Amino acid sequence: MGGASIKRASPDFVKRVTGQVIGGDAPAGHPEPLKTIIDLALRDYDPLWVAAGTADSLVSLSYNELLALTSGTELNVR
Template structure:
């Protein structure tokens, strides 16, 4: 069976950026860090959730450990700008071309300001969504920084 179009787009972008990790298509949706960790046999903290926030109409992508909740006030104090609000599903699709639960750190229609939870450094292998709720890819903290051009921050 061929890949979903969003996974195909992710594969192409991952390869274009020189990604070395393995892309895995799971039998079921893993739209939460807990589900992904269970399916992959790793800690939830090793899952890099791609969370899109709405900052007065501008997207902000935060790649956070599945062990953390983003403290939007603390992140705003770090990065500046308007308050961060949870994005609507429509906002997420508009700015990422993907749906909540499958948003990858790369491959969006336009570059997004991206921040990476520094906590993820403690894992040798980090897993992130690959454009679909049933697709993930393995990477490292250093590679994820390079692939995304993200700025490291503390999210809690």
């Protein structure tokens, strides 16, 4: 990513950009496309459980499904 730093989004930012509350923000279905970073460490987990648009809903995906769904960029975040 060219040496740029990554930081956690604030709840206000998440709500404004996705229309969803933090903790329920799904990886897709946003009003506008988002640049998404997928941590390579997530490859070690199967399935992945991700929020599905509300604070009390989840969906399971494989790493490759998450990558395809988000058009994400893989990055070693650690």
